[in-house]
Amino acid sequence: MVLNIRAVLTTLGILVLFLGVALLAPMAVGLFYGEPVWWTFGVTAAASLVIGGASIALRGNASKRELNIRDGFAIVALAWVVLSLVGAVPFVLGGVLDSYTDAFFETISGFTTTGATILGGGGNPAIEDIPRSFLFWRSLAHWMGGMGIIVLTLAILPLLGVGGMQLFKAEVPGPSADKLTPRVQETAKRLWMIYVGFTVVQVLLLLPVMDLFDSVNHAFATMATGGFSTKNNSVGQFDSAYVD
Numbered sequence: 001m002v003l004n005i006r007a008v009l010t011t012l013g014i015l016v017l018f019l020g021v022a023l024l025a026p027m028a029v030g031l032f033y034g035e036p037v038w039w040t041f042g043v044t045a046a047a048s049l050v051i052g053g054a055s056i057a058l059r060g061n062a063s064k065r066e067l068n069i070r071d072g073f074a075i076v077a078l079a080w081v082v083l084s085l086v087g088a089v090p091f092v093l094g095g096v097l098d099s100y101t102d103a104f105f106e107t108i109s110g111f112t113t114t115g116a117t118i119l120g121g122g123g124n125p126a127i128e129d130i131p132r133s134f135l136f137w138r139s140l141a142h143w144m145g146g147m148g149i150i151v152l153t154l155a156i157l158p159l160l161g162v163g164g165m166q167l168f169k170a171e172v173p174g175p176s177a178d179k180l181t182p183r184v185q186e187t188a189k190r191l192w193m194i195y196v197g198f199t200v201v202q203v204l205l206l207l208p209v210m211d212l213f214d215s216v217n218h219a220f221a222t223m224a225t226g227g228f229s230t231k232n233n234s235v236g237q238f239d240s241a242y243v244d
Helices: 005-022 024-032 038-057 069-087 089-093 100-111 132-147 149-160 165-171 175-206 212-223 234-238
Strands: none
Touching: 005 024, 005 038, 005 069, 024 038, 024 132, 038 069, 038 089, 038 132, 069 089, 069 100, 069 132, 089 100, 089 132, 100 132, 132 175, 132 212, 175 212
């Protein structure tokens, strides 16, 4: 079983393209709150869109065939690293974190829903001291990683002529994956619809205690089971049994 390198690179490029679109959200948050660092997300988004668009435009026939299981594992293993390398860039461009290593750690912790953070330690700024656009980006990375950017991609791959059954098996191993793969794209879409629906419900449930910004961020973090917060003391800051 030979690794289809072109297909792997094309799919990674598609993921970077999606990341570029996602980066427009924290840019919008920065613009809304009048933060001068909003451009860091714009620059990173533009670069991601160019790279992703080029990977699609330059793909050959080899990238259009169904991915095999080796391709799937390679994409899943590389995706989190590649996306975190790109997603860390705004932290450095905006001067929020001086070290790219710290920025990478913070970003990959978000995407993998690990929940560990370097903010507030090692000379890094406290959570409440960084711009809201970056707080939102941390939470959004959590949320996307919680369901899996791979699963989101599977819903779009047919439009680009790339098969995704083996990619789904690599991301969701086990007997259940075999039962779901016959209609994998439809399954991916429904999973995301449910995920979005539950997130909206949680935002509404948190609104009586939090403002909209905090509600959205904490809904993202808890739905993804990651734990990032917009407060130094996490949900303890709200001193509410209802929130807990």
